[in-house]
Amino acid sequence: MFSIGELSRRTNVKVPTIRYYEESGLLDAPERTEGNQRRYDAAGLERLSFIKHARDLGFSIEAIAALIELQGHPDRSCAEANDIATAQLSDVRAKIKRLRALEKELVRISNGCDGGGVTEDCYVLASLSDHGLCERDH
Amino acid sequence: MFSIGELSRRTNVKVPTIRYYEESGLLDAPERTEGNQRRYDAAGLERLSFIKHARDLGFSIEAIAALIELQGHPDRSCAEANDIATAQLSDVRAKIKRLRALEKELVRISNGCDGGGVTEDCYVLASLSDHGLCERDH
DNA sequence: TCTTGAACCTCTAGTCACTAGAGATCGTAT
DNA sequence: ATACGATCTCTAGTGACTAGAGGTTCAAGA
Numbered sequence: 472m473f474s475i476g477e478l479s480r481r482t483n484v485k486v487p488t489i490r491y492y493e494e495s496g497l498l499d500a501p502e503r504t505e506g507n508q509r510r511y512d513a514a515g516l517e518r519l520s521f522i523k524h525a526r527d528l529g530f531s532i533e534a535i536a537a538l539i540e541l542q543g544h545p546d547r548s549c550a551e552a553n554d555i556a557t558a559q560l561s562d563v564r565a566k567i568k569r570l571r572a573l574e575k576e577l578v579r580i581s582n583g584c585d586g587g588g589v590t591e592d593c594y595v596l597a598s599l600s601d602h603g604l605c606e607r608d609h
Numbered sequence: 610m611f612s613i614g615e616l617s618r619r620t621n622v623k624v625p626t627i628r629y630y631e632e633s634g635l636l637d638a639p640e641r642t643e644g645n646q647r648r649y650d651a652a653g654l655e656r657l658s659f660i661k662h663a664r665d666l667g668f669s670i671e672a673i674a675a676l677i678e679l680q681g682h683p684d685r686s687c688a689e690a691n692d693i694a695t696a697q698l699s700d701v702r703a704k705i706k707r708l709r710a711l712e713k714e715l716v717r718i719s720n721g722c723d724g725g726g727v728t729e730d731c732y733v734l735a736s737l738s739d740h741g742l743c744e745r746d747h
Numbered sequence: 748t749c750t751t752g753a754a755c756c757t758c759t760a761g762t763c764a765c766t767a768g769a770g771a772t773c774g775t776a777t
Numbered sequence: 778a779t780a781c782g783a784t785c786t787c788t789a790g791t792g793a794c795t796a797g798a799g800g801t802t803c804a805a806g807a
Contacts, residue, residue, distance in 0.1 A: 474774095476783060486784085491765065506773045508784055521738050528711050528737075532764070542734055549731035553722045556733045560715040563708050570705045573666050577698040581691060593687040595694045596680055599666075600659050612803090614754060624755085629794060644802045646755055670793070 472510040
């Protein structure tokens with residue numbers, strides 16, 4: 472049995488965040504000491520590691536709740552869990568695509584400006600004002 | 610002179626968002642009709658287009674405020690505007706890098722699961738539980 | 748001119764996933 | 778016994794909006 476601070480150190484999840492996960496229903500309320508402090512066991516650690524890993528992968532709290540639900544029903548089909556992961560994957564891919572377009576645009580904008588002039592004819596500001604200078608949609 | 614709805618249509622920025630930008634100081638408070646409704650002119654349209662474009666590129670409200678400040682002082686060096694754009698670029702690149710790692714991980718997780726089994730031995734859930742299955746940091 | 752009804756107004760509160768701070772209590776090492 | 782870091786609950790703040798209530802104004806048709 473260990474404290475919330477110890478759990479925090481072991482998982483790299485901040486203490487208030489752990490409490491927030493408990494409040495959100497992702498973590499079960501743990502046992503308490505006589506003095507009302509939380510005491511966790513191996514199961515709590517495992518659960519929080521799961522959550523942390525999923526959050527690192529960009530899953531929303533809602534999606535994680537769904538995954539935890541599935542874990543609790545080992546007889547349920549795996550398809551559902553896979554759907555959640557696949558949805559997350561296409562979300563990540565869409566974000567990458569979008570960011571790559573932005574990267575291109577920002578490179579173009581930055582290259583037009585050597586930083587030596589004055590704002591009046593700054594290419595950065597001109598580019599942002601006049602969308603017509605853009606090469607593609609974003 | 611046109612209404613906030615018309616401005617919204619022309620810029621693809623929602624009406625409450627326009628009001629929010631005004632409140633945040635990005636947009637000057639426009640003229641009003643006798644009945645207290647906002648009326649915009651070409652300058653307002655141009656300013657909002659600038660903001661929209663910068664937001665689309667991922668600039669924060671704060672960064673945009675700084676860029677607008679620079680626009681107002683055409684004698685100021687362009688270097689500052691370029692710094693903001695460059696910072697934004699490295700931010701975007703960092704995000705892309707991170708998302709690519711996540712993509713890889715999600716592909717691996719999804720491939721391990723054909724969706725046909727039961728949750729008990731679902732690779733998706735196993736992967737999320739056991740970080741040791743991951744190939745790299747994320 | 749009158750009457751609709753869509754568009755507008757302000758204000759408050761909610762979203763997501765935390766983060767920060769106040770003020771009080773607890774646990775443990777000395 | 779005391780000190781002091783860790784913990785507790787609670788409220789409020791973040792960024793960039795979004796939603797809704799409840800009321801007013803504008804413009805077009807009769």
